[in-house]
Amino acid sequence: MKQRASKIFKKSVRLLAWIIGGLLLFISIYCLAAISLSRIPVNKNPEAGKEMDIYILSNGVHVDIVVPVKSDLIDWSQHMEYDHTRAVDTLADWIAFGWGDKGFYLDTPTWAELKFSVAFKAAFALGSSAIHSTFYRELEENETCKKLTISKQQYAGLIQYIKESLEWTPDNHVKLIETDARYSDHDAFYEAHRTYHLFHTCNTWANNALKAAGLKASFWTPYDKGIFYHYRDNN
Numbered sequence: 711m712k713q714r715a716s717k718i719f720k721k722s723v724r725l726l727a728w729i730i731g732g733l734l735l736f737i738s739i740y741c742l743a744a745i746s747l748s749r750i751p752v753n754k755n756p757e758a759g760k761e762m763d764i765y766i767l768s769n770g771v772h773v774d775i776v777v778p779v780k781s782d783l784i785d786w787s788q789h790m791e792y793d794h795t796r797a798v799d800t801l802a803d804w805i806a807f808g809w810g811d812k813g814f815y816l817d818t819p820t821w822a823e824l825k826f827s828v829a830f831k832a833a834f835a836l837g838s839s840a841i842h843s844t845f846y847r848e849l850e851e852n853e854t855c856k857k858l859t860i861s862k863q864q865y866a867g868l869i870q871y872i873k874e875s876l877e878w879t880p881d882n883h884v885k886l887i888e889t890d891a892r893y894s895d896h897d898a899f900y901e902a903h904r905t906y907h908l909f910h911t912c913n914t915w916a917n918n919a920l921k922a923a924g925l926k927a928s929f930w931t932p933y934d935k936g937i938f939y940h941y942r943d944n945n
Contacts, residue, residue, distance in 0.1 A: 740908065748936030750929035752921055759861030764868070766916070766941065767806060768854040768934040773916040774806035774842075775868070776849060783862060784869050789876075789884050790843045794898035802845035802896065807872055809915035811906035812840040815899060816891040839906055840887060841876055844897040856941045864923040871922035875915070877901035913937060 765776035779786050779802060786805050792798050851857050860868075877885045877900070885901035904910065911932040920927040926940040 743930075744932050744936065748928045748931040748933070748939060751940055752927045752929055753924055754926060756925050757861060757864065759864050760859055761862050762860060762865060764858050764860060764865070765804070765806075765849050765851075766856050766858065766920075766937060767849065768938065770854065771934060772808060772810065772912045773934045773937050774808040774844070775872070775916055775919050776804050776806040776846065777865070777868070779803055779805045779845070781865070783865055790898065790900070792845070794886055795845060795896050796892065797845070797895040799845055799847070799896060802847050804846040804849060806842075806844040806846065807919075808842045808844075808912060809839060809875055809902055809904075810842065810912035812838045812887075812899075812902075814906075815840050815842055816887070816889055837906060839902040839904055841872075841900040841902045842893075842897060843900065844894065846896070854938075856938065858925060858941070860923065860925065864925060868919060868923040871919050875902050875904070877903060908932070 762778065762781060764778075767774045767776050777786070787800075790805060792800050792802070849855055849857075879885060887899040887901060889899060891899070904915075906912070909930075909932070913934050913936065914930065914932055916934075917927050917931050917937050920937070928936045928940065931937060
């Protein structure tokens with residue numbers, strides 16, 4: 711009996727060791743891929759656009775794409791209406807778009823409040839997604855906020871990408887998420903397509919937005935520094 715129990719124990723220990731070893735190997739490969747593939751450029755020498763400005767904006771973890779509220783190509787305030795926000799600031803000239811897991815956005819105001827269930831669902835594509843939009847009056851360039859001057863053709867590609875990421879009603883309205891969850895008085899949340907997971911994160915979405923516009927981007931990146939790497943002063 712003791713001998714049998716000993717064998718079962720040894721098998722359990724070996725199985726646990728294999729699981730832990732496999733997990734550590736996966737994490738190592740994932741981190742290596744994140745670093746190396748982020749360094750590979752896409753659209754390294756894009757068309758030189760000089761018609762309008764957009765921004766890439768990071769909060770240190772997550773990248774937003776910031777565009778003019780109104781332009782010749784689109785008036786975003788007709789879709790992301792000012793009164794969707796608490797501030798109703800009609801003087802805002804810029805609007806930021808970020809994509810991510812809805813659970814993260816709505817149920818995790820700060821990292822300290824992150825629940826294991828939310829993180830697990832997000833990591834393994836078990837949740838749904840949302841677009842977070844924020845209005846700004848102005849932005850200041852710095853290490854986490856870079857201005858990109860682009861052409862209208864490039865912006866048209868970006869507009870199409872953002873539109874295709876959003877869920878729309880049959881009468882062509884974006885699906886507003888009715889929630890009290892806010893990061894500020896100037897933001898709102900909208901239903902979005904696709905599912906967040908380890909290989910398609912919020913920053914993967916932003917990176918793909920730059921690709922859609924024909925702008926410099928990473929081959930693949932799950933993190934914000936992978937995007938900003940290609941917009942260093944010497945790049």
